[in-house]
Amino acid sequence: GGLDSTRSGIIYLSETISKIAKQKRAFNEKIVASKVSGDDNGFSFNNASDVNFSFYKNTVEFGNQLISPIADNALNYYRYRLIGTFYDDNKNLINLVQVIPKRPKDRVFTGTIYIVEDVWAIYAVDLSVTGQQTQIVPVDTIFLKQDFIYSSKNKTWLKVLQSLDFQYRILGFKGDGRFTAGYKYYELQP
Numbered sequence: 001g002g003l004d005s006t007r008s009g010i011i012y013l014s015e016t017i018s019k020i021a022k023q024k025r026a027f028n029e030k031i032v033a034s035k036v037s038g039d040d041n042g043f044s045f046n047n048a049s050d051v052n053f054s055f056y057k058n059t060v061e062f063g064n065q066l067i068s069p070i071a072d073n074a075l076n077y078y079r080y081r082l083i084g085t086f087y088d089d090n091k092n093l094i095n096l097v098q099v100i101p102k103r104p105k106d107r108v109f110t111g112t113i114y115i116v117e118d119v120w121a122i123y124a125v126d127l128s129v130t131g132q133q134t135q136i137v138p139v140d141t142i143f144l145k146q147d148f149i150y151s152s153k154n155k156t157w158l159k160v161l162q163s164l165d166f167q168y169r170i171l172g173f174k175g176d177g178r179f180t181a182g183y184k185y186y187e188l189q190p
Contacts, residue, residue, distance in 0.1 A: 015033075015035045015036075016031055016033070016034045016035075017031070017032045017033045017034075018030060018031050019032060053144065053146070055069065055070055055113070055125060055146075056070070056122070058072055058073070062129065062134050062142075063134040063136045064107055064134050066107045066108065066109060066129060066133065067106070067107055067108050067109075069099045069108075069125075069127070070113070070122075076102075077101065077102055077103070077106055077108050078100060078101060078102060078108065079100040079102060080097050080098065080099065080100065081097070081098040081100065082095060082096070082097055082098075083097070083112070085117075088123070092117065092123075092150070093116070093118075094114050094116060094123045095117060096112055097112065097113050097115055098111075099112065105132070106133070107134075108129075108133065109127040109128065109129050110128050110129070111125070111126050111127035111128050112125070112127070113125050113127070114126075121157040122146070123147075123148055123157070124146060124147050124148060125145065125146045126143075126145050127143070127144050127145075128141055128142060129141070129142050129144070130142075138168045139168045140166075140167040140168060140169060141166065141167050142164065142165070142166045143163075143164070144162070144163075144164055145161075145162065146161070146162045147160055147161040147162075148160065151186065151188075154186070154188045154189075156188070159183050160182065160183050160184065161181070161182055161183070162180070162183075163181075164178065165177070165178045
């Protein structure tokens, strides 16, 4: 119903506003508002818990346990190449590090991770993974981007934006999609 005469268009659209509470391992989400158009066909990241990806953990739950580029044992799975540096608005030196899998069929990512010099915090990630690696069969490639900002009030780096783009093929049909999450109004000491 969402396709035009050229068989192009939006077949699924979902928007959600949530309040999230997280303490150690407990993750609680209260959906404040939600609007859905179309049919997700069983593939949706409508809840914040579905897209709660943290590269600070050794593995990233993504249909399959994928090895984080900064995991304790990451050197067994990745090679790294410094491809550049720049200073952010707060005069932090940011290292652009290319993440290269040693064995491309392993449960690993490919792309770039941005690391803050001296504090070794993640500034951003721009990584991809194949459907075969995640064991999500109809998906060709998934692209995951995250952006962080430094909170001088809380003296920590906070995730502010995450986008998940994907390309898929099912029974000869091709398509793509995007799930975007924006994070704001952090209360780290409520």
